[in-house]
Every structure is written in structure tokens, then in C-alpha cells.
Amino acid sequence: MPNRVGQLWDRPGCRTSYRTEPPSPTSVQTLDDGLALRATLERDRPRHAVIVGAGYIGLELAEAFCAWGIAVTVIERASTPMATLDADMGAMLVESMQSFGMTLRLGETVTGFDTGAGGVRAVITDQRTVPTDLVVLGLGVRPNTALAHAAGIPLGPTGAMAVDQRMRTGAEGVWAGGDCVEKFHRVSRRPVTIALGTHANKEGRTAGINIGGGYATFPGVVGTAVTKICDIEVGRTGLGEAAAEAAGFSALSVAVDSTTRAGYYPGAKPIRTKLVAERGTGRLLGAQIIGQEGAAKRIDVLAVALWHETTVEDLLNIDLSYAPPFSPLWGPVLIAARKSWQRIEADRHPSPAPRTTGH
Amino acid sequence: MPNRVGQLWDRPGCRTSYRTEPPSPTSVQTLDDGLALRATLERDRPRHAVIVGAGYIGLELAEAFCAWGIAVTVIERASTPMATLDADMGAMLVESMQSFGMTLRLGETVTGFDTGAGGVRAVITDQRTVPTDLVVLGLGVRPNTALAHAAGIPLGPTGAMAVDQRMRTGAEGVWAGGDCVEKFHRVSRRPVTIALGTHANKEGRTAGINIGGGYATFPGVVGTAVTKICDIEVGRTGLGEAAAEAAGFSALSVAVDSTTRAGYYPGAKPIRTKLVAERGTGRLLGAQIIGQEGAAKRIDVLAVALWHETTVEDLLNIDLSYAPPFSPLWGPVLIAARKSWQRIEADRHPSPAPRTTGH
Numbered sequence: 001m002p003n004r005v006g007q008l009w010d011r012p013g014c015r016t017s018y019r020t021e022p023p024s025p026t027s028v029q030t031l032d033d034g035l036a037l038r039a040t041l042e043r044d045r046p047r048h049a050v051i052v053g054a055g056y057i058g059l060e061l062a063e064a065f066c067a068w069g070i071a072v073t074v075i076e077r078a079s080t081p082m083a084t085l086d087a088d089m090g091a092m093l094v095e096s097m098q099s100f101g102m103t104l105r106l107g108e109t110v111t112g113f114d115t116g117a118g119g120v121r122a123v124i125t126d127q128r129t130v131p132t133d134l135v136v137l138g139l140g141v142r143p144n145t146a147l148a149h150a151a152g153i154p155l156g157p158t159g160a161m162a163v164d165q166r167m168r169t170g171a172e173g174v175w176a177g178g179d180c181v182e183k184f185h186r187v188s189r190r191p192v193t194i195a196l197g198t199h200a201n202k203e204g205r206t207a208g209i210n211i212g213g214g215y216a217t218f219p220g221v222v223g224t225a226v227t228k229i230c231d232i233e234v235g236r237t238g239l240g241e242a243a244a245e246a247a248g249f250s251a252l253s254v255a256v257d258s259t260t261r262a263g264y265y266p267g268a269k270p271i272r273t274k275l276v277a278e279r280g281t282g283r284l285l286g287a288q289i290i291g292q293e294g295a296a297k298r299i300d301v302l303a304v305a306l307w308h309e310t311t312v313e314d315l316l317n318i319d320l321s322y323a324p325p326f327s328p329l330w331g332p333v334l335i336a337a338r339k340s341w342q343r344i345e346a347d348r349h350p351s352p353a354p355r356t357t358g359h
Numbered sequence: 360m361p362n363r364v365g366q367l368w369d370r371p372g373c374r375t376s377y378r379t380e381p382p383s384p385t386s387v388q389t390l391d392d393g394l395a396l397r398a399t400l401e402r403d404r405p406r407h408a409v410i411v412g413a414g415y416i417g418l419e420l421a422e423a424f425c426a427w428g429i430a431v432t433v434i435e436r437a438s439t440p441m442a443t444l445d446a447d448m449g450a451m452l453v454e455s456m457q458s459f460g461m462t463l464r465l466g467e468t469v470t471g472f473d474t475g476a477g478g479v480r481a482v483i484t485d486q487r488t489v490p491t492d493l494v495v496l497g498l499g500v501r502p503n504t505a506l507a508h509a510a511g512i513p514l515g516p517t518g519a520m521a522v523d524q525r526m527r528t529g530a531e532g533v534w535a536g537g538d539c540v541e542k543f544h545r546v547s548r549r550p551v552t553i554a555l556g557t558h559a560n561k562e563g564r565t566a567g568i569n570i571g572g573g574y575a576t577f578p579g580v581v582g583t584a585v586t587k588i589c590d591i592e593v594g595r596t597g598l599g600e601a602a603a604e605a606a607g608f609s610a611l612s613v614a615v616d617s618t619t620r621a622g623y624y625p626g627a628k629p630i631r632t633k634l635v636a637e638r639g640t641g642r643l644l645g646a647q648i649i650g651q652e653g654a655a656k657r658i659d660v661l662a663v664a665l666w667h668e669t670t671v672e673d674l675l676n677i678d679l680s681y682a683p684p685f686s687p688l689w690g691p692v693l694i695a696a697r698k699s700w701q702r703i704e705a706d707r708h709p710s711p712a713p714r715t716t717g718h
Binding site for chain 1: 582592596658
């Protein structure tokens with residue numbers, strides 16, 4: 001079986017230094033591109049694939065290859081997969097991926113490809129050479145602002161187009177939405193670029209209503225995202241530890257282990273919930289969840305809490321649903337909120353030094 | 360196989376006119392009671408059971424009997440199961456239960472029991488006689504206030520003990536929490552009685568902190584609850600249509616059908632989401648969800664939204680997580696919010712009469 005031409009998994013607007021290096025690169029941006037990649041798998045039955053980049057796209061491809069019985073190596077320049085996860089949560093994800101037989105090469109930079117007749121034979125990093133039958137690049141995205149640049153439409157500090165809440169650009173009569181525009185982050189209060197269809201759709205709705213003479217606003221995002229790799233679900237919203245500090249918050253975080261159902265109920269699965277909160281005020285700044293089936297979608301509870309600038313003290317009393325098939329009595333979110341509040345309180349009122357017990 | 364002694368499923372504080380009617384009634388309030396009921400099933404292998412009352416407890420018992428292969432008839436005085444569901448959502452639940460072979464007798468009142476040597480042989484209603492091997496009563500609960508009454512502790516308008524947000528009763532130095540106290544409903548702004556462990560636990564925590572010299576408050580409930588019957592999940596929060604009207608709101612409701620995952624993703628299950636919102640303001644007043652696996656716990660998103668007095672206009676833009684294994688791009692909650700907002704807007708600005716097309 002001959003080695004295959006390297007496949008390029010890329011998304012609109014992506015520009016990377018790797019883009020033109022593999023011979024005959026094929027992008028995988030459309031359904032047809034996906035079908036072409038699947039046809040390659042069916043025809044050539046590669047035994048090993050390398051994915052460069054451990055973002056959402058890279059990880060979802062890793063799951064798909066795993067399901068095809070293809071040995072997967074994921075190479076990522078950063079020290080953890082999924083840039084928006086804190087290191088401790090990322091480490092749990094790594095363990096889970098390894099348990100499915102995937103190889104992760106973290107903190108490694110791809111420096112080139114060993115190419116032969118018609119395809120890539122190996123991926124070369126700053127630390128090793130990884131022989132492979134197939135390469136997929138999932139290197140992240142940048143806003144495609146070529147048209148905006150050509151038209152003289154102002155860009156914001158992130159490099160994406162600046163728009164107001166009605167999705168109006170700086171050019172009269174020009175609206176924009178999607179990956180090419182900045183979003184307002186409601187926790188950091190800063191413009192950000194996040195390339196997600198759920199934002200793009202809401203922005204499109206908003207722009208369309210306004211273009212049609214109506215009135216609608218898109219009030220921003222809190223950075224919610226969710227993904228699944230094999231049986232591991234990951235959700236995140238708001239600011240991670242580093243982003244919280246970068247946004248000027250002094251943050252405390254707490255992670256708690258619980259189960260998706262009452263412990264005694266059949267099918268209870270592990271779930272770890274991490275909350276990042278502001279010292280002093282206890283304001284919720286962000287949350288991350290890793291667990292098995294039924295875990296990650298709970299991130300939405302924390303997304304709504306963030307949307308409303310909830311404190312962890314308020315959150316611990318919120319009337320979330322309980323029944324044994326759905327949650328322990330104190331569910332994961334409530335336990336995390338309670339422990340987070342205890343940390344915030346202890347931080348505000350440090351205990352006096354413990355008394356000595358002798359007389 | 361002899362007919363069995365009627366079993367009484369009851370909860371603390373329950374007082375009903377049926378309580379002492381069956382011979383040798385056995386209550387099922389504790390784990391040991393549950394084990395005793397199971398021992399009865401194992402020993403006598405009843406073929407048919409009647410459950411009187413279609414509340415949470417009755418329905419959960421119906422599921423358990425179904426799993427035992429016992430033919431179940433549920434008799435309920437009201438016209439829909441689960442008093443806190445609107446009629447349209449209740450009807451969906453009835454259909455689902457019937458699809459599992461359960462018989463529901465709604466709008467029927469139990470008037471007596473046909474008892475023989477050692478047990479109940481049939482349940483007599485105002486419409487028929489239902490032969491059975493076993494009877495379970497799940498007739499709801501009332502606050503147990505005997506001790507409070509004896510001690511002269513003031514009760515509130517609901518008949519439960521009145522407490523403040525720190526869980527202090529009207530008697531100096533006496534705190535209370537759990538099914539025996541009123542809760543403050545944050546949507547209706549009225550005291551209510553709701554007998555749920557999740558409230559009781561939070562109240563206990565609050566009382567304990569205050570009794571110990573600390574400071575904590577329990578800020579009330581929004582009436583969130585969740586249950587599962589066979590493969591049907593049901594969640595509800597806030598006010599239903601009737602409760603909204605009773606609380607003085609003029610309400611509009613919208614129900615939308617969607618799926619728990621993207622339609623093309625394996626394992627996508629049906630989910631119906633109903634929102635009740637206030638005319639004019641669009642304020643969310645309540646929500647109900649019925650669906651299959653992965654459906655009902657989403658009610659928590661709406662519970663947090665209710666907690667913060669969100670409008671459906673605000674809700675439709677909230678940054679909920681999206682990925683194909685977890686939701687369609689416009690997820691069920693967002694679609695329901697969007698349609699609800701369209702209804703509210705149409706109600707506020709009625710269209711002019713359609714123009715005739717002829718000239």
C-alpha cells in the first residue's frame with residue numbers, strides 16, 4: 001500500500017506556515033472535502049495517521065480515525081491539548097486519549113515533512129521523526145479579512161473586523177458576522193476572535209434583522225464550547241486561569257470530582273467540574289468540565305450563570321434539578337460552587353494560627 | 360398465588376383519607392421499607408399493580424414495576440399526570456407511558472378497596488373496579504407541622520412553617536428546614552411548599568451555618584424538578600401556564616420539537632421544549648422539557664435563566680455550547696427562546712390586515 005498524499009484539514013481563513021509545504025495539499029473545509037478524506041481512508045486503509053494541532057478539529061479527527069482503527073499520533077506545540085483548557089484539565093484529557101491508544105506529542109513543534117513520490121512519509125518535529133501514512137493539519141484559524149482590508153473596512157485590535165452590537169462594520173451600509181468579526185467577551189470585557197458556528201449563526205440573525213429594517217443586537221459571548229473524544233466529553237466557558245489573570249482578575253480555582261448520576265444509580269459516570277472565581281467578590285469567571293456521557297452539556301448552566309455575572313455564593317443555592325438518574329443530590333455544579341465559596345471565604349478571612357493543644 | 364396485603368407508599372407528613380383504609384398498610388418511607396416492598400415482589404411475583412397518584416413517586420414506582428414485568432395501572436384524580444406539568448406536556452407523557460404498556464386512568468377518583476383475607480383484591484374508583492395483586496398509594500405530601508403546632512411556632516399561609524432567608528422560624532432560637540417549611544418562589548414571589556431533598560439540603564446547610572454563628576441565606580426556589588419514566592425524561596422549572604395566570608402574569612407559551620444532538624449525528628433523540636413567558640416584557644416565567652436520553656437535565660439552563668429574571672430575547676442569544684454530539688447548532692432551548700420572542704413581538708405589534716392581492 002503506497003503512502004498517501006498528505007491531507008490538509010484547514011478552516012476558512014486559516015493561514016499557517018505549513019499550508020503549502022506538503023505536496024498536493026487538500027483542504028477539508030466542506031462536506032465534499034470530508035467525503036474525499038473518507039474515500040481516501042476507504043481506498044488506502046492507512047494504518048497510522050498524524051494530526052498536527054490538538055484543537056477541537058484535531059481532536060475530533062483523532063476520534064474519527066480511532067473509530068476507523070487507525071493508530072493516531074497528535075502533535076501539539078503547546079504543553080496541553082485544547083488551548084482554552086487549564087493545564088490540570090488538559091492533563092485529564094491527555095490521560096483519557098492515551099487510554100484509547102492515542103499517542104500525544106505535546107510541546108513539540110513540527111519542522112517539516114519527509115515527502116516521497118506522491119505523499120508524506122513522515123512528520124519531522126524538533127524532537128523526532130514520526131513515520132506515517134497520512135497527515136492532517138488542524139492548526140487553528142485566523143479571521144479572513146482580505147475583503148475587508150481591500151474595502152477599507154476597519155479592523156479591531158484582534159485583527160478581525162470591528163462591529164457594533166447590531167453587527168454594523170465601520171463602513172456605512174456594511175454588516176458582517178461570523179469568523180471574520182470580533183466578538184465582545186462579556187467576562188473579560190474585551191474583543192475576542194472565536195470561530196464557532198453558534199456565534200456566527202446568531203450574528204447572521206442579528207445582521208439580517210437589522211438589514212431588513214428591524215432592530216436586534218448580539219450582546220456578546222462568554223466563550224462556551226464543548227467537544228467529545230471517544231467517550232470523553234469536555235466543556236468550557238468563560239475565562240481559564242491564565243485568561244482570568246490576563247484580564248486583570250485575581251482568581252481562585254477549585255476542581256471537584258463527582259458523578260453524573262447518584263452514586264448508587266446504574267450508569268453513574270465520573271465528572272470533574274472546575275470553577276474559576278474572583279478573589280474577594282466570588283464572582284464566577286469561568287468553568288471547565290471533563291467527564292463521561294452526560295457530563296459536558298452541563299457547562300451550559302455555568303454559561304448562563306456567567307452571562308448574569310453570578311457569584312459562586314449565589315450559584316451554590318440555585319435551584320438545579322435533582323433526581324437520582326440525573327445527578328447526586330448535591331450535583332457537580334453545586335458542589336463545585338460550594339467548595340469554591342469556601343475557598344473564597346477562607347481567602348477573605350484567614351484563620352488565626354491553630355492553637356497549640358498543650359497547656 | 361394469594362393476593363397480597365396492600366402496600367402503602369407514603370412520604371413523611373402525608374395525610375390522606377386512604378391512609379388507614381387498606382388492611383395492614385405498609386408505608387414505604389425508608390430504605391428498609393423499599394427493601395420490604397422488593398421482598399414482596401420477589402416472593403409473590405404479582406402480575407398486576409395499581410398505583411394511586413401520578414406524581415413523581417407514583418411514576419417512579421410505575422417505572423420500577425414495569426422493569427419487573429408487572430402490568431401497571433396508574434389511577435389519578437387529575438386529568439394529567441404530574442400536577443406541575445401543563446396539559447399538553449402531560450399528554451405527551453401519557454402517550455409515552457402507554458407505549459410502555461402502562462394503563463393510565465386519569466380523571467378518576469378512588470372511592471374504596473375490595474379487600475379479602477390478608478389483602479386488597481381490587482381498587483374501586485368512581486368509574487370502575489380494577490382487579491389487582493398490589494396497591495401502592497402515592498398521594499402527595501403535606502408538611503408535617505405537628506411539632507411546630509404543639510410548640511406554638513407560627514405557620515405561613517401555605518400551612519407550612521414560615522421561616523426567613525436564614526431559616527429562622529418565628530420562635531426565638533428555633534431554626535427549621537425541609538418539607539415542613541415554606542419556600543419563597545422567586546418567580547411568583549409567593550410562599551410555596553415543595554417537598555424535594557435538594558431544597559431541604561440547602562436549607563439544612565443554611566440553618567447549620569447560622570446556628571453555628573456564621574451567616575448564610577437561602578434565597579428561595581424556582582420550582583425545578585426532573586424525573587424519568589422508562590426512557591422518557593421530564594424536567595420542569597418555574598411557573599406553568601395555570602400557575603403563571605394565578606400569580607397575576609399574562610402569559611404566552613411556545614413549544615418546539617427538536618433533537619438532543621444534531622439531526623445527522625448518531626443517537627439524536629427527540630426533545631420538546633416549552634417556554635412560558637410574560638406578554639409584553641418577554642420575561643421567562645417557566646419551562647418544561649420532555650424527551651429521551653439527554654433531554655431533561657437541560658431544564659437547569661432555564662432554571663438559572665429564571666433565577667436571574669431573564670427575558671426570552673436575552674435567552675436566545677445566550678452562549679450555550681454547541682457541537683454535533685450535544686445539540687443542533689440552534690439548540691432546543693435557543694430555538695424555543697427565539698420562537699417565544701417572535702410570539703411576544705407579534706403580540707406586541709399585531710400586523711395590519713393582509714393586503715388583498717387583486718387590483
